[in-house]
Amino acid sequence: MSRIDVVSTSGGKDSTAAYLECLERTGGDFLAVFADTGNEHPAVYEYLAELPRRTGGPEIRTVRADFSGRIEKRRAWLQSDAAERRGWKPEQIARALDALHPSGTPFLDACLWKGLFPSRKRQFxxxxLKRAPILTEVQEPLILAGHEVWSWQGVRADESLNRSKYAESAPSPELEGLTDYRPLLTWTVQDVVAMHHRHGIPLNPLYSQGFGRxxxxxxxxxxxxxxxxxxxEHTWAIDKIREWEVLVRKASKGQLATFFHQSHTSATTPQQIDGVARWSMTRRGGKTFDLMAHMPSPTCVLAGGLCE
Ligand code: SF4
Structure with a gap:
């Protein structure tokens, strides 16, 4: 049984460091995969497309979850007696059926199928969108073909208490023959940045724009x-979420779905994206409008205080 290393990449600094570490150890004899949620910044696609060219490492395979079968089943359920027995009114069913069509965007389709957006408590x-397509499209077929698969994950212990409890390597509970491997577990953020420098790779430009992740x-x-x-500075993303909220609300029974959970803003009612955007410009729990929020953002605001 031969071992195959599969590195999950996202365009972030830690998974890029895992890709580079695997490149150093294997000379490029590994697979790299990216689970595209369809809710990514264009810089992520550009960064991942450039990475193999800049490093000489393997091309990154993109996988996308497909919810068309699940949405079809949901439509059939809504059209059966079961929906009415669960308290759905005919007008709610008609409205949901109108919205419930696969868009081809995995993030939106998952939410249409569920009739809600993910939240911290229900982080589906x-x-x-990430774990399942990598498992079913890449790792499982390799195992069924007789390989042992090591799943490289760019996880560091100092990111959170939860992550500090991970083992560096352990058999995956998801699939026999799969090993979860976390080669960066004891790395610091400085180690991650140093790895980028060693290969002459810039960090994803989103960090220098002020994003921590x-x-x-x-x-x-x-x-x-x-x-x-x-x-x-990225109002197109607000526009996108506004459109998604309209669709997911239609597909839900109570029409209350919002991208951000009510607890995010501590508001007394769920806030749609425009309300959340207004709240983001405020100070002191949302009561005071923050003039500083409208000033140009500083550059090189990088998580951990580092910059390139
Ligand atoms: S937690 Fe959910 S929304 Fe956030 S990056 Fe992961 S998949 Fe996307």
Missing amino acids: CTEF VGCFPCINANKAELRLIAR
């Missing part, structure tokens, strides 16, 4: 400062 996005744009866990940046 990571599982359905690279992931969905926005991520459901985005903090107030990141939301403020998006609301001020």
Whole structure:
């Protein structure tokens, strides 16, 4: 049984460092994969497309979760007696059926299927949009073909208490033959930056624009400062979420779905994206309008106080 290393990349600094570490150890004999949620900043696609060219490493395969089958089943359920038995009114069913069509954008389709957006308590996005497509499209077929697969993950212990409890390597509970491997577990953010420098690779430009993380744009866990940046300088992302909220509300029974959970802004009612964008410009729990929020943002505001 031969071993195959599979590095999950996202365009962020830690997964890029994992890609570079694997490149150093294997000379490029590995697979790299990116789970495209369809809710990414264009800089992520550009960065990942450039990475193999800049390093001589392997091309990065993109996988995208497909929800068309699940949406079809949801439509069938809504058209059956079961929906009415669960209290759906005919007008709610008609409205949901009108919205419930696969868009081809994995993030939106997952939310249409569920009738809600992910939240910190129900973070189904990571599982359905990232973990599952990598597992089913890349890792599982390799294992079924007789390989042992090591899943490289750019995780560092100093990121959070949860992550500090991870083992560097352990058999994956998800699939026999799969090993979860975290080669950066004891690395600091300085180690990650040094690895980029050693290969002459810039960090993803989103960091120098003030973002502390690279992931969905926005991520459901985005903090107030990141939301403020998006609301001020990336209004296309606000427009996108506004359109998604209209569709997901239609697909839901109660029409209350909002991208950010109510707890995000501590508001007394769920806030739609424009309300969240306004809140991001405020200070003191949203009561005072923050003039500083409208000033040009400083450059090189990098997580950990580092910059290139
Ligand atoms: S980056 Fe955020 S929104 Fe995207 S899958 Fe991860 S937790 Fe969910």
